[in-house]
Amino acid sequence: MVKLETKLRDRYGLESGGAQRPDGLVDAGWATCRGKRSINEDTCYCAFHKDDEGQDVGAFGVFDGHGGPMAAKFVRDHLFKNLFGHQHFGSNLARAMEDAYQETDGQYLELDAEHQRDDGCTAVTAVLLGQRLVVAHVGDSRAVISINRTAQALSKDHKPNRADERGRIEGAGGAVVWAGTWRVGGVLAVSRSFGNRMMKQFIIPHPEIWQDVITEANRVLVLASDGLWDAVDNEEATQLALKWRAAGAEYAARALCMEAYARGSQDNITAVVIFFLPPTQQQPQH
Numbered sequence: 001m002v003k004l005e006t007k008l009r010d011r012y013g014l015e016s017g018g019a020q021r022p023d024g025l026v027d028a029g030w031a032t033c034r035g036k037r038s039i040n041e042d043t044c045y046c047a048f049h050k051d052d053e054g055q056d057v058g059a060f061g062v063f064d065g066h067g068g069p070m071a072a073k074f075v076r077d078h079l080f081k082n083l084f085g086h087q088h089f090g091s092n093l094a095r096a097m098e099d100a101y102q103e104t105d106g107q108y109l110e111l112d113a114e115h116q117r118d119d120g121c122t123a124v125t126a127v128l129l130g131q132r133l134v135v136a137h138v139g140d141s142r143a144v145i146s147i148n149r150t151a152q153a154l155s156k157d158h159k160p161n162r163a164d165e166r167g168r169i170e171g172a173g174g175a176v177v178w179a180g181t182w183r184v185g186g187v188l189a190v191s192r193s194f195g196n197r198m199m200k201q202f203i204i205p206h207p208e209i210w211q212d213v214i215t216e217a218n219r220v221l222v223l224a225s226d227g228l229w230d231a232v233d234n235e236e237a238t239q240l241a242l243k244w245r246a247a248g249a250e251y252a253a254r255a256l257c258m259e260a261y262a263r264g265s266q267d268n269i270t271a272v273v274i275f276f277l278p279p280t281q282q283q284p285q286h
């Protein structure tokens, strides 16, 4: 593992980091690796802030670029700002999240006034307000949570061949065509994303939202780009992360990237791991 880790760091840009909620009950870490490609179009977000009422807010995201890294970086830098500034952030987080996705997409398209770019990115984001978790996504970056001993996907990949997505695209006058995989207009292998100006009437930035309260049954949440999910399934990802729990979330995120790489994933790989620690395991406070 150490040898692979050194090789990934030196040759494939394995990077990682982490953040802990001040109460010590949430440990989050991220890792990204550009795999066998030369530029990393994936990026991520992983931080805790205080909201206006002084409550701790955890914000996490994985953004997988296509056609260039610009959209992924822009969305990483603006999506949570838009979310935190939203008038309903404290009262209706799901609604605020939906609006923040749309607003950020609009800002990205506006930024490029000469219409030179046509890149885009997927997003899977999670916001933890107290114990309330809201997950949103566009595209095929995925969120998976452990419930007791099983893994459950909290997002359903936006693939062009998903029946409802295909219906929506065809209804808007588009076509879903087989070209190595199912693609919108024979080009794009996701049916929703940020950016992608030329296909915006089909490639919408509207997120699907999942929300619930984190309980003792939930131990880990994994957000990752398809570079991970192409090589590691939902169950394996949560099990592997939990196996490294004692080493911390940053290390667990690195372990996930390394596992996907060792299994031959050719893509950018980015993972965010969030451990929820039961209060009983809290360090005694003196």
Ligand SMILES: *[C@@H]1O[C@H](CO)[C@@H](O)[C@H](O)[C@H]1NC(C)=O
Pocket (backbone or CB within 6 Å): 034, 035, 037, 038, 039, 040, 041, 042, 065, 066, 067, 068, 267, 268
């Ligand atoms: C990342 O993945 C995207 C999508 O597969 C690809 O277009 C891009 O070239 C890759 N870049 C890297 C850094 O792999």
Ligand SMILES: *[C@@H]1O[C@H](CO)[C@@H](O)[C@H](O)[C@H]1NC(C)=O
Pocket (backbone or CB within 6 Å): 147, 148, 217
């Ligand atoms: C998880 O397990 C506990 C204890 O066995 C049980 O009470 C609870 O209903 C389970 N939760 C879920 C969501 O399955």
